Amino acid sequence: MHDRGWTPPLPQTETPMSSTITELLGEDQKYLLEHRCETIDSSRLHLPGPDFLERVLCGTDRNQRVVNNLARLFGHGRLRDTGYVSILPVDQGIEHSAGASFAPNLDYFDPENIVKLAIEGGCNAVASTFGVLGAVSRKYAHRIPFLVKINHNELLSYPNTYDQVMFGQVDRAHDMGATAVGATIYFGSPESRRQIVEVAESFERAHELGLATVLWCYLRNPAFKTDQDYHTSADLTGQANHLGVTIQADIIKQKLPTNNGGYNAIAFGKTSPLVYQKLTTDHPIDLCRYQVANCFMGRAGLINSGGASSGASDLAEAVKTAVINKRAGGTGLISGRKAFQRPMPEGVELLHKIQDVYLDKEITVA
Template sequence: MKDQTNISEILGDDAEYYLNYECKKIPKNRIKNAAEGTVESFIDSNRNPQVLRSLAQLYNHGNLGGTGYINILPIDQGIEHSAAFSFYKNQDYFDPENIVKLALAAGSNGVASTFGVLARHSRKYAYKVPFIVKLNHNELLTYPNKYDQILFGSVREAWNLGAIAVGATIYFGSKESNRQLQEIAAAFEEAHQLGMATILWCYTRNSEFKTEKEDFHSAADLTGQANHLGVTIQADIIKQKLPETNFGFREIGFGKYNDEMYESLTTDHPIDLCRLQVANCYMGKIGLINSGGGSKGESDYKEAVRTAVINKRAGGCGLIMGRKAFQRPLKEGVKILESVQSVYLDKSITLA
């Protein structure tokens, strides 16, 4: 990285709101600070030395190496969103090698993608940048569309192509979630036996989670509980969308909840909502990475930095961002990824 990004300047009038906020519902002294060493939080766990080595490879690579924070480049949208729709803005990424090249150019900790993408160039790049193979996907060619995550390969295959970690998605709340939970729990057990780290995309998915009043798929209470289920099957890192609302259990009318629960744990401040997600990751002992979301154009830089600030100050360990980077020219993609990394390199930005 050549220059540090001016975080306050990018946030503009919102800088005070995000940079000086203090969480009082779940105070920072309860949270495991990623900057104090994320891999070290596993030394008294059941993870074997090979898993710790894989985690160390991930956390010690790239511009954020050794900070306790990670910035992963994920590009599996060719399956998840269709290739034409994902890559028409930048045709370079139909070529899988350019996906890996972007991760290297931006100093990302690792690149997460499909079996096909990573296997095609594994001999050339697997020892240059940590590979994370996404095991399952929701493909959109089935008509009518169904929303299910299907395994596209095996853990052993991911290990053979040199990956240091596997990733997977569970659609918590969906009618297929029980099968997905069992499949991925077994896959993560095998991955740990082979010395690989595990990353779980903990997404909520149920048509009833979107009411006439609001869409609660990104509610802090629902996504937080999804995180808690994810760490239960021994994910080493949790990927989650940034929370945009709360009160999902109460407004939809299911699960266990009461008003005192909401009052004691969080407010409507974005950092507090994300702090609830971190709390559900064993108070930050399992790292939380938030997703960067889709590309909206000129506002992407501010949104990317804002998301990183929220994640870091809430107690998360990084950002996983793809579309904002790869749907633009290489230099611009590198710039936006480096702006995110600048948030985690800025020691003045601390736990709220």
Template sequence: MKLTPQIKHILNNYESDSPVTKRNLARLLMHGKLSGTGKLIILPVDQGVEHGPARSFAVNPAAYDPHYHYELAIDAGLNAYAAPLGALECGAGIYAHQIPTILKLNNANCLNNAKNQGITGSVKEALRLGCVGIGYTIYPASDYFYDQMRNLQEIIEEAKSVGLISVIWSYPRGPSLDKDGETAIDVCAYAAHIAAQMGAHIIKIKPPTAHLHLPEAKKVYEKEKIDISSLTKRTEHIMQSAFAGRRLVIFSGGTHTSEKNLLETYQSLKDGGANGAIIGRNVFQRPRHEALEILNKLVDIFKK
């Protein structure tokens, strides 16, 4: 595997990581249609356990089958497929050698309101399945956040010791945040920085709005004239908050939206320096041919 200058530059930002960890990060970045560009698109499918199978898959019944998602990610030329243990196990024997995989180690469900997630996988199982890394969700602002941080610190330490990368879903949720606060620019930037400080190789957050939620932060944004007037400018600030761009940050697609809105959002994110997309419902809830068309257009956006 001959690395491009873009990938060599990214790997140099992970100064303390072992050769094995860097090899897995390189494998991820050198796979698929965006190979060697320094950009990446990941298909995450943990929505069945998070939201329930019917809410996730009834609109496109083929998506009940975990093989469907493996094949969608492979045929679209994506960098990786991320899912919980059961779904990865369903297709590992057939597909694991065809695309890098990421084992999601914790999940919530919609049967309770706790801003927390339970452990559903392990580093050992990620190794058994041939994954390049593990995924883990944290909820900054949750009453359970310090426990989540402690669990994550132990998991990242174990993952790095065996050469796996860590992808952190950093989603601010908790009693101090309303819906506007969860995607406020100051809160999202804070969430990205926390994930970077926890040792994440790749950080996943939601596209930020121009809302400022924290009073003390709002004073600084206004005094220092931090430009948050557009999604592109807000993305630049997110990247700045992730160690001045030394950590990879990818953005979720969110709930189902129109193709036009989706592509415009990702164009603005890319223009702001985003490293890529992690997009699930906005593709697998569409007919397969439509999903492939959208993913091809996303590849084109991040290739330019």
């Protein structure tokens, strides 16, 4: 009998919840740590845990090589064997330009420092481009799982256009020794249907070769900005997640929801009043829980992005995002600019503090 309500045993920590984490949460401490989700009960979710692969993944059509690589990803770094992941993504040299990304810290123009940060930071994997990871693959691919991003949006074309295009082939990532490949789809854009086909075909090939797959399920359409910016609404991002797991992404990357009601505000598509009356509230954990539900109730792990670096508040923002993701039933955090746009020791500290949230037994699923 499948126990969908199983609650994962969290690893023991030497001390109770760090006062640093509670201090970083500040005024939101009680709001986030004491919230109880009364929308979608956690008993309906396939929650992260040490046995997640055996309990959930091994019942799928993934071949043994995919299972092995996912076991390698989940079994690496400070969060190894917990069912949670912490990933360092550094593809911003293309997505946002190298100058915009690395001028604050010149060290990261050198790909080796990107991989070193992920290793020192105790991450489960490092995600970057063919060029970055290929430049150091023989030295590091056996030391930390590589997640190769296979498509990108480049901003050198003028006028700027927003389209994810393929930068390489899955077979090359496999030859490099990668554990997984990642891709972005701009759901809602005029190019999205072509991107869906490209990525679906690439993910099928990745699974044939035994690579795990991670999908950046982002929204992009000027019409999604009306009275608010609904690119991060729970209902629209939730549907993007549902499309992502449909093309068999093993892990979904999504921005943390900041609002809701995109379907109704934009007046398109189809939804149900129950989404807003019973399945969500305005609490960030409940909004994120709806994202998890759209990942086949957690059968595919949801990792939320850490967002742009905003300076002194980065550490507090990262910890808050991690708490929301974990308590919603998510699988971890993928945070880049907050870590690499600062000296390496500070970046390592930030990554460790994110991981501490997932290691802390007192921060439970809501």
